[in-house]
Amino acid sequence: MALKRSDVLITRPCSMDVYRRYRATGLGWGFLPEPDRRGLPPDEEMMRDVDEAHRCGAKFQGRVELDADWMGMIDYDSNFMESTVRDLNDKPAVTWWTHTYKGHPSYHYCTNAPGYRHYLMYQLQRVMEAGTDWLMIDSAIPTIGALNARYGGCFCQHCLAGFRDFLKADLASEDSAARQIGVLDDFNYRDFLLSRGYDDERYRAEILAFPATIPLAREFFAYQWAEVNSLFREFKRYAQEFGEDVPMSSNSPYYWAEFIYAVDAHDFYTNEMQYRPPEEEILPSEAIYTFKLADALNRLVAITGVPRAFEPYRLRDRPGHIRLWIAQAYAHGHVFMAPDKMWTLRQPGEADRWYHSKPGDYEALYHFVRDHGELLDDYEAVASVALIFSNNAVRRYLGEHLASGHLGGQNRSAPKTGLAQACLALSAANATYRIIVAGDEWVEDALLSADLSPYRAVVRFEPSHLTAEQEEKLLEAGDRLITWSGADHLLQRVGQDIQVERARNVTVLPREMPAEPEAPMVVHLLNSNYDPETDQYETLRQFTVSLSRRMRTGSVSQATMYAPGRHAQPLEWRADGQEIRLVVPELDMWAILKLE
Helix, strand or coil: CCCCCCCCEECCCCCHHHHHHHCCCEECCCCCCCCCCCCCCCHHHHHHHHHHHHHCCCEEEEEEECCCCHHHHHHHCCCHHHHECEECCCCECECCCCCCECCECCECECCCCHHHHHHHHHHHHHHHHCCCCEEEEECCCCCHHHHCCCCCECCCHHHHHHHHHHHHHHCCHHHHHHCCCCCHHHCCHHHHHHHCCCCHHHHHHHCCCCCCCCCCHHHHHHHHHHHHHHHHHHHHHHHHHHCCCCCEEECCCCCCHHHCCCHHHCCEEEEEECCCCCCCCCCCCHHHHHHHHHHHCCCEEEEEECHHHHHHHHHCCCHHHHHHHHHHHHHCCCEECECCEEEEECCCCCCCEEEECCCCCCHHHHHHHHHCHHHCCCCEECCCEEEEEEHHHHHHHHHHCHHHCCCHHHCCCCCCCHHHHHHHHHHHCCCCEEEEEECCCCCCCCCCCCCCCCCCEEEECCCCCCCHHHHHHHHHHHHHEEECCCHHHHHHHHCCCEEEECCCCEEEEEEECCCCCCCCEEEEEEECCEECCCCEECCEEEEEEEEECCCCCCCCCCEEEECCCCCCEECEEEECCCEEEEEEEEECCEEEEEEC
16 A cells, blocks of 8 residues: 555654654655665664564555665675766766765766666665565666766766667667767767767756757757666566565655656655755745645655754754644645654764654654544645646756756755746645646656646746647636736636635645545644744634635535644534635644534
């Protein structure tokens, strides 16, 4: 069984007491079985970890590692240098890890190299044979040099040969001549670029430009993209040899276009996000876009903060703010992994640093989730507006921001495209919306088959970077088609479905079961009136939430409020043909209203 909205995941292997304290249903980041080089667990230790999780009723997600286990490849394959990512100067790419092993730095290996693929599948075999239930592909930025300008590749012998074969199948002879490739049997892409004046610096500066400026860059991406997607599907296929239905996730930062790998092979995502301390931001904003794009891909996310996100809380303990991260994720229909013990930082020559929660910091939130799974599972966000996601637009944004230091997979901040900004503006206004993906050769297109009739507005962005066929599809919306010019203009056109009176900084998130129109509607309330000095929330009392009848056309016979640590409470309410008015007697940080 794959991830559910009411699941509670522990981030890393822990004691049985921790599983039970949180009433956990799963483990998100299981260690990989590797040799005991630095006190890390070998196969037998992982099997013990799996057994303890199972004894606590929790699923165990083992992982195949694509960057942190660079040492394992050195031990596994004596010819490991043949598998390293190579830049235009044929130099091996080195990752962000600063330590060395057996005299070698932390090489990045190319997933097109047969030796490295053998090692990845060897990892997968050992992970599954340890008895794990779910499989995660960790640090999911394979062939990183080819898809990330930071590493300037990959021009290893395997990529050069594979690209040559790709061109043979893809290019007609006249195309080959027009590009001055010559005889394809002898073609070498590295030599081709060097002969045209490209050096490593120029290549890194231009490789992600969109449209492509480097000769054959579009074809090179097409080759690498096909290979990466094939690898992910092979991970999924091979995992099924060890169980009837093994769900697979990855921590691919899918909000960047070059990392939306093989969505069809993913059952969910296990992801890290850049969360910020309260002095910078109370209610996490980038997480909103992350959750909404996951909805558009029809995938759930089990999320946590990147390591550095927890460092301010190690230095100054403020669990109250992290509670809002947790509540926000579940209110959007996703899962925030319990931050019981979180690695925060490693400096060269220094010991690792850790954030440790205290008993009582977060258990009540997770018990609330477990006690009220029926208010979370199978519910989807209500949406009156459709926002069109153009993968081509994200690719262009990426290319335009290369010079400003975009770091590809190590950039865990979402791109600040017009779409992302619209998501945040509409969320701040408590408007309801859904993203629809207009794909390209990289990502499946959901727009062309989408039913646009349920939405009161369909919003495109300018420049749209849509194809003519996609633009024609949008014309089905008629006068409901709007080019984005700000939230105020849009809300003047479509109206406001949600109003909050006598309270401020309240996020309202209505959710429904589309397949069961008579099922109760649930409405999540998040209170972001938070004081960083006291780590407390201002309790809001006796305020009103009004919902347009367009959101709930069925009858309403009662309304009930559920909140962590509190008994269910009936609400005072009134409904007419225009709206449903709900009086909220008291809101601490998070509550769920149930209308039935």
